[in-house]
Amino acid sequence: MDYTECFKEVVLKYSFLDPIVEFIRHNENITYKVMEKGTEDTYLLRMHKPITKNMQGVQNKREAIQSELEYLLSWSSHSELPVQIPVPNLNGELVTSVVIEREEVHCSVLKWVFGDTMSKRDFTNKEMVSTLGKRIADLHQFSRNFKQGPSFIRPEYGLVWINNMLTKLQSGEGMGVIATEEFQILQEAILLVNDRMKGLSKSSETWGFIHSDIHYSNLIRTSKGISFIDFGLSGFGYYAKDVALAALFIKNELRDDLLSGYSNMISGKIDIAQLEDLMFLNICEYYAFLISREEKHMRIREHVPSLIELCKSLLKGRMVFYQINQVGLSN
Structure with missing residues (x-):
């Protein structure tokens, strides 16, 4: 189905006067940049239809999209930094x-956050890395006090998430992307981490609403500071998952600065072992996310050996927080 021909019907349901529409990409959503001709008014239009069925989940349901937008509205009233504010239709x-074509597709429009998309090069000094830790902490502090309604639903990043991830990765074995002996090691490491996760508590201090896709491409350098965008995968999980995601694109020698920036805003000891487990799971999630896309198989295959070495280190009980890297994790 060519969804690029369908945005006109969606645009008509909003109060745009003379919009100029520019296709951005099709990944977990189909996204367009919408600009009002002759003005600086700019928006992001999302059609919540992932590129493959493997990417579908709770986040694509109408109620879940509504929940994400309610969170963004509430966050925008709290944050001193620009937020992708939801825009209602007519x-x-x-x-x-x-x-x-007989398929219901849910769509949403957000105000555009102006600024520069950040890169790994932006996080090569202590000050910027510490600031990122503070921004993540600020988001989590807000989440702790966020009052959700009875119909609020979003994905959960717990044991079911891990099991679903393992199932998707196993399909990669059947496709020949992951060798049988490699999958056995990968499975052993995931099950080990899964067992450790079972022992973690879900208190208000450790578990809540998280971004769940913190990556430099989802960070915008605005005139007021670093803003988060793309809450499309947001949901409920351990707050440490967001910190672990950020650590993946931070240089090893600066990761303590990320943690100190975070802990200066939120009291409590950060468990390095838990961060290591979540960094590993975040990497696995990335490959599980891509496994159904044949054009990504060569990239996955290229990085699987490094992933298996990481598995072996975890299985041997080695500390990997200051060594673990993205293992090919990038856009």
Whole structure:
């Protein structure tokens, strides 16, 4: 289905006067940049339809999209930094549903956050890395006090998430992307981490609403500071998952600065072993996310040996926080 021809029907449901629409990409969503001609008014239009069925999940349901947008509205009233504020349609709804070739597709529009998309090169000094830790802590502090309604639903990043991830990775074995002996080692490491996760508590101090996709490409350098964008995979999980994601693109020698920036805002000891487990799971999630896309198989295959070496280190009980890297994790 060519969704690029369908945005016109969606645009008509909003109060745009003379929009110029530019396709951005199709990944977990189909995204467009919408600009009002002759003005600086700019928006992000999302069609919540992932590129493959493997990427579908709770986050694509209308109720879950509504929940994400409610969180963003609440976050925007708290944050001193720019936020992707949801824009209602002509009926006052935050989620717009259209039927395309007998398939219902949910859509949403957000105000554009102006600034520069950040890169790994932006996080090569202590000050910037510490600031990122503080921004993540600020987001988590807000989440702890966020009052969700009875219909609020988002994905959960717990034991079921790990099991689903393992199932997707196992399909890579059947496709020949991951060798049988490699998958056995990968499975052993994931099950080890899974057992450790079972022993973790889900208190208000450790578990709550998280971004779950913190990556430099989802950080915007604005005139007021670093802003988060793309809450499309946000949900409930250990707050440490967000910290672990950020650590993956921070240089090893600066990771303590990330942790100190975070802990200066949120009291409590950071468990390095838990961060290591979550860094590993975040990497596994990335490959599970891509496994159904044949054009990504060569990239996955290229980095699997490094992933297996990481598995072996975890299985031997070695500390890997200051050695573990992205293992090919990038856009």
